[in-house]
Amino acid sequence: MITSDSPILRTSVNVISPLALLVATYLFFAGHNKPGGGFAAGLVIGAVVILRTITGLQRDIQAARILSIGTVIAAGVAVAPIFFGETMLDQAVWQVTAPVLGKIKLGSALVFDLGVTLVVVGMLTAAIEGLGGTHYPVEEEF
Amino acid sequence: MILLLLPILLVSCLFLAASGNRLGRLVFPLAAAPLVVTFIWGCSQLVSTAPSAEERLVWVSGLSLNFIFQLSSLASLMTVLVSGIGICVFMYSFGYFSDDSQGLNTFSATLLLFSTAMLGLVWADSVWTLFIFWELTSITSFLLVGHKNTYKEARLSARRALLITAAGGLCLLAGLLLIADSAGTTRLSEMGTAEFSSTAAVLIMIAAATKSAQFPFHIWLPGAMAAPTPVSAYLHSATMVKAGVVLAALFSPTFAETGTWKTVGLFFGIASMLWGGIGALRQFDAKLILAWGTVSQLGLLFTLLSLGSAKATFAAIAILAAHAVFKAALFMVVGEIDVRTGTRDIRKLAGLASSMPITFGVAAVSAASMAGVPPLLGFAAKEAAIEAVLKLSGTQDLIAGGSIVVGSVITVAYTTRFMLGVFSTPSQEAASDATPVAPQSVGMSVSSSLLGACSVIGFLILPKVSTWVKSAAMQLNPEAEIYKLYRWPGLTTAFLVSAAIVASGLVLGWFAEKKIVAEAKPAGARFADLSVSTILRTAQVITGKMQHGSLPFYIATMAITASVATMPFLFALDVEPIYWSDSWAQTTLAILAIISSLTVAAVRTRLSAAIALGFVGLSITGLFVAHGAPDLALTQLLVETVIVVGFVVGLGKLAHGFPQVGVIWRGVRFLVSALIGFAVTAALVASASAPTGEPPLEAIAEKSQTVGGGNNIVNVILTDMRALDTLGEITVLVVVAIGILALAKPRLPSIEREDAAKENVI
Numbered sequence: 001m002i003t004s005d006s007p008i009l010r011t012s013v014n015v016i017s018p019l020a021l022l023v024a025t026y027l028f029f030a031g032h033n034k035p036g037g038g039f040a041a042g043l044v045i046g047a048v049v050i051l052r053t054i055t056g057l058q059r060d061i062q063a064a065r066i067l068s069i070g071t072v073i074a075a076g077v078a079v080a081p082i083f084f085g086e087t088m089l090d091q092a093v094w095q096v097t098a099p100v101l102g103k104i105k106l107g108s109a110l111v112f113d114l115g116v117t118l119v120v121v122g123m124l125t126a127a128i129e130g131l132g133g134t135h136y137p138v139e140e141e142f
Numbered sequence: 143m144i145l146l147l148l149p150i151l152l153v154s155c156l157f158l159a160a161s162g163n164r165l166g167r168l169v170f171p172l173a174a175a176p177l178v179v180t181f182i183w184g185c186s187q188l189v190s191t192a193p194s195a196e197e198r199l200v201w202v203s204g205l206s207l208n209f210i211f212q213l214s215s216l217a218s219l220m221t222v223l224v225s226g227i228g229i230c231v232f233m234y235s236f237g238y239f240s241d242d243s244q245g246l247n248t249f250s251a252t253l254l255l256f257s258t259a260m261l262g263l264v265w266a267d268s269v270w271t272l273f274i275f276w277e278l279t280s281i282t283s284f285l286l287v288g289h290k291n292t293y294k295e296a297r298l299s300a301r302r303a304l305l306i307t308a309a310g311g312l313c314l315l316a317g318l319l320l321i322a323d324s325a326g327t328t329r330l331s332e333m334g335t336a337e338f339s340s341t342a343a344v345l346i347m348i349a350a351a352t353k354s355a356q357f358p359f360h361i362w363l364p365g366a367m368a369a370p371t372p373v374s375a376y377l378h379s380a381t382m383v384k385a386g387v388v389l390a391a392l393f394s395p396t397f398a399e400t401g402t403w404k405t406v407g408l409f410f411g412i413a414s415m416l417w418g419g420i421g422a423l424r425q426f427d428a429k430l431i432l433a434w435g436t437v438s439q440l441g442l443l444f445t446l447l448s449l450g451s452a453k454a455t456f457a458a459i460a461i462l463a464a465h466a467v468f469k470a471a472l473f474m475v476v477g478e479i480d481v482r483t484g485t486r487d488i489r490k491l492a493g494l495a496s497s498m499p500i501t502f503g504v505a506a507v508s509a510a511s512m513a514g515v516p517p518l519l520g521f522a523a524k525e526a527a528i529e530a531v532l533k534l535s536g537t538q539d540l541i542a543g544g545s546i547v548v549g550s551v552i553t554v555a556y557t558t559r560f561m562l563g564v565f566s567t568p569s570q571e572a573a574s575d576a577t578p579v580a581p582q583s584v585g586m587s588v589s590s591s592l593l594g595a596c597s598v599i600g601f602l603i604l605p606k607v608s609t610w611v612k613s614a615a616m617q618l619n620p621e622a623e624i625y626k627l628y629r630w631p632g633l634t635t636a637f638l639v640s641a642a643i644v645a646s647g648l649v650l651g652w653f654a655e656k657k658i659v660a661e662a663k664p665a666g667a668r669f670a671d672l673s674v675s676t677i678l679r680t681a682q683v684i685t686g687k688m689q690h691g692s693l694p695f696y697i698a699t700m701a702i703t704a705s706v707a708t709m710p711f712l713f714a715l716d717v718e719p720i721y722w723s724d725s726w727a728q729t730t731l732a733i734l735a736i737i738s739s740l741t742v743a744a745v746r747t748r749l750s751a752a753i754a755l756g757f758v759g760l761s762i763t764g765l766f767v768a769h770g771a772p773d774l775a776l777t778q779l780l781v782e783t784v785i786v787v788g789f790v791v792g793l794g795k796l797a798h799g800f801p802q803v804g805v806i807w808r809g810v811r812f813l814v815s816a817l818i819g820f821a822v823t824a825a826l827v828a829s830a831s832a833p834t835g836e837p838p839l840e841a842i843a844e845k846s847q848t849v850g851g852g853n854n855i856v857n858v859i860l861t862d863m864r865a866l867d868t869l870g871e872i873t874v875l876v877v878v879a880i881g882i883l884a885l886a887k888p889r890l891p892s893i894e895r896e897d898a899a900k901e902n903v904i
Binding site: 027031032033034035036037038039040043044046047050051053054063064067070071074075078091107109110112113115116119120122123124126127128129130131 | 880883
């Protein structure tokens with residue numbers, strides 16, 4: 001795989017990653033009313049993970065764990081309503097009025113979306129793991 | 143009580159399975175313990191005539207998928223047989239196996255699970271409960287038959303048994319669905335005798351026949367001899383094969399007015415009774431003689447049950463009980479002979495009557511009971527059957543009656559041959575030629591003697607047995623109330639017929655013992671194995687052809703298949719309402735996409751191709767924007783980004799440029815590409831040209847606000863309205879990811895790999 005020792009690339013990826021994660025967070029919550037959503041957020045986070053892997057900033061990826069957590073969350077939200085006597089995948093909405101933020105609406109769809117995000121991230125990390133991303137050849141020289 | 147017993151039995155199975163090799167042969171007494179409890183409870187229920195209160199365990203309430211149990215009279219009789227013989231079988235196993243035998247824990251656990259399944263089957267009062275336990279007996283018997291899994295013969299036999307009984311299980315499922323639908327209830331006790339479809343009758347009868355090894359499904363039973371003898375003894379007496387009889391019995395009142403039921407049942411019964419008997423006459427392996435005898439005896443049961451008259455039903459239940467007792471004892475005897483002499487071949491065995499007196503005694507009593515000789519339980523039961531035959535009228539019934547008489551003669555004949563072959567001393571040879579015998583084992587002798595004694599005890603307490611049989615028969619046919627079993631019927635016609643049967647059977651058996659020297663070939667089993675192996679070989683050839691491992695070929699195959707599948711769309715093509723573009727932006731972006739696609743095909747290095755492909759994606763993203771779909775555009779953009787990054791990562795492992803290709807292959811690729819391009823275009827244009835109506839935009843937007851509580855319709859659809867689809871999609875993602883992880887596992891260093899390869903060989 002292509003790895004890069006370029007300090008410029010490494011530094012910029014390192015600087016950009018928190019910003020990209022911020023964008024991902026925005027996309028995740030914006031999805032309710034504007035373009036975005038769990039899938040898009042997952043793609044952004046996945047791209048960050050891949051870039052950090054290429055530049056050697058990140059070595060330990062556990063795709064299987066991310067995948068399984070995501071699957072459990074999504075499937076859990078899907079199945080949970082059955083135990084409350086509702087039909088499968090029925091959405092529950094809670095409204096909270098916080099002091100500063102005003103009215104906050106929380107739906108179980110958001111949790112479901114979190115599962116989707118994690119599965120997408122897991123899928124992308126699995127891909128990079130499959131391409132040999134975890135076996136970073138330069139590390140032996142350090 | 144049933145809902146208490148079942149968990150006890152299941153927990154015991156788990157405990158046994160988890161006990162490892164620590165307990166040795168002690169697993170058998172432990173396994174027998176829960177059966178003792180069941181046996182005692184079963185005996186206490188025998189006297190009560192009214193069915194016990196139902197016990198239910200709700201599983202899926204909306205689908206009436208519940209575990210419902212009820213102990214009917216027939217069920218309590220079967221409970222006593224299954225648990226009683228089960229106890230004997232476990233005692234026998236204690237003597238049959240030695241302490242150093244491997245896998246006794248799993249064996250005893252499977253055997254106990256098998257009896258649990260059989261008990262659950264007879265206790266079931268819901269068709270679904272019945273079906274689940276029915277399948278469980280199939281699976282556990284597969285495991286038991288294949289217990290000696292290092293032997294090819296055992297594996298083949300186990301597979302044969304599983305394939306046949308599982309096929310029967312499918313028939314049962316279909317039949318039960320049909321019945322439950324037309325009866326409007328899933329409860330067996332509420333079925334009634336409405337007019338049912340003959341398809342259901344045939345399906346259920348086939349299911350019963352596969353389980354009970356009826357002709358032509360009998361081929362699995364002789365092969366099941368590959369199992370250890372305790373399994374055979376159990377399988378052939380109270381369980382497995384009796385499951386089919388119980389099923390046929392339970393549904394005989396339901397289908398009493400469905401004509402095909404009787405015809406099919408009589409066909410199976412008569413064919414098996416005669417063919418099984420003939421098969422038993424031709425075998426030399428003592429165990430196989432008994433196995434074929436089982437086929438014949440079950441044929442008799444099927445014939446009697448299918449006749450449908452109260453007397454025949456009564457006789458069938460009596461024979462069911464008598465057969466369970468004497469057949470289990472006989473199998474135990476053969477197993478003991480096998481262990482102590484090392485052979486089961488009646489040509490090699492001789493003079494065991496004097497060297498194994500106890501075994502001989504048990505065998506003599508049980509064989510006499512099988513042949514229907516007084517003063518034994520089998521005699522009383524056979525008398526009832528003959529009396530039922532004498533009352534028959536009508537062509538079909540008379541054929542059945544005649545067959546029962548002929549079948550009984552053959553039964554006496556193979557019993558005679560069995561006894562002569564195993565125990566007699568050939569007159570011309572000296573007594574010193576008798577087969578050498580190892581010392582006897584207490585466990586085996588005690589349990590076989592116990593069962594042998596039951597044939598006598600059953601006769602001594604015949605009035606009691608008679609009431610039990612009667613109440614079970616009355617459950618199936620209330621008119622059976624007037625019948626009973628007689629110790630001594632007097633010189634009736636039936637008795638004279640019986641005497642004639644025994645006399646002619648003895649003569650026939652004596653002749654058979656002298657004359658039959660050629661071994662019979664198991665044609666049916668070979669045919670079954672051949673068809674299975676042919677299917678497997680064909681599958682292998684097809685898979686080899688399809689999965690050749692060339693990626694370009696895979697892609698070409700998929701593209702061509704997809705293109706051909708799209709062709710029907712061409713007929714729906716209507717170019718009238720189609721126009722080129724909405725705006726100049728679309729036109730520009732489309733041209734850009736086309737140019738970049740051509741670039742992908744034209745460039746020589748892989749990196750350039752990847753970048754050009756990214757351009758294609760970006761142009762498409764632009765098209766989405768121009769069309770007013772920001773969600774699609776965002777997702778497309780992100781996907782393109784990730785794909786390009788992915789390409790860059792992956793390309794590091796590949797050569798810089800594309801490999802050279804020949805002219806022909808290049809031409810083929812052009813053709814395939816043009817074809818798929820044309821097909822996709824045609825399909826899109828066709829679907830766009832024929833809209834089936836206005837999209838319900840207003841309604842969805844409205845619903846998105848009220849139900850989903852969000853303004854982004856696309857996302858509300860994804861996570862709420864059609865969340866099931868999303869769940870399906872992420873499942874696909876998970877599967878793909880697992881595939882990647884499994885396929886692209888970091889390779890082991892070469893030394894470790896060689897070690898692993900060696901281990902695999904071993």
